Amino acid sequence: MSDLGTKSTVPGKAGAKGRDPAQLSTLVDLGPVAQVTPEVDVAQLLREIRRPIAERLQNQGSIGAGGMGAVEVAIDAALRRRMAKKVIHPRLSESARALFLFVREARITSQLDHPNIVPIHHLGEDQEGKLYFTMKLVSWRPS
Numbered sequence: 001m002s003d004l005g006t007k008s009t010v011p012g013k014a015g016a017k018g019r020d021p022a023q024l025s026t027l028v029d030l031g032p033v034a035q036v037t038p039e040v041d042v043a044q045l046l047r048e049i050r051r052p053i054a055e056r057l058q059n060q061g062s063i064g065a066g067g068m069g070a071v072e073v074a075i076d077a078a079l080r081r082r083m084a085k086k087v088i089h090p091r092l093s094e095s096a097r098a099l100f101l102f103v104r105e106a107r108i109t110s111q112l113d114h115p116n117i118v119p120i121h122h123l124g125e126d127q128e129g130k131l132y133f134t135m136k137l138v139s140w141r142p143s
Contacts, residue, residue, distance in 0.1 A: 011090060012080055048078045051125060054125065056077045057075070059074055060082070061073055062072060063084065068086075068089065068098065068126070069087050069092075070083050070086070070087050071085065073085070073137060074134065083134045084118070084135050084136065084138070085135075086133055087126065088102045088130055088131045093129070106120055106133040110123070120134070122134045
C-alpha cells in the first residue's frame with residue numbers, strides 16, 4: 001500500500017491543529033474527504049458521481065427570491081462545491097411562458113463570459129419536477 005497523503009505537501013501545514021495530514025478537510029457539514037485508501041475512496045466517489053446531479057445537490061438554505069424563482073445555497077456532494085441554485089417558483093411551473101423565460105435566462109447567461117456575470121453550471125429538473133439552474137455562489141455586501 002502506498003503512503004500517499006501521509007505527509008503534508010503544503011509548507012507549514014504539517015500537523016496543523018492536531019489534524020492528521022492524510023485526512024483532507026472539506027466544507028463544514030460534509031465531513032472528511034478520503035482517508036487516502038484509493039480502493040475504498042474511489043468506489044465511494046464513483047457511486048457519488050454516478051448519481052443524477054439533482055440528487056447530489058444538498059440544499060443549505062435560502063438566499064432570497066425574486067419574480068421568477070428562489071435562490072438557495074446548494075452543495076454538489078460529488079464535487080464538494082458550494083453554489084447557488086435558482087429554482088423556478090412553484091406557481092410558475094405550469095406556465096409555458098414562464099418555463100420558456102426561465103430556460104432562456106439560463107441559456108443566455110451560460111453563454112456569456114464576463115467578470116461581472118455569474119457563470120451558470122447546470123440546468124436541470126429536481127426530484128419534485130421543478131426546473132433549476134446552478135451557478136457560482138458569489139458573496140456580496142449591499143451598498
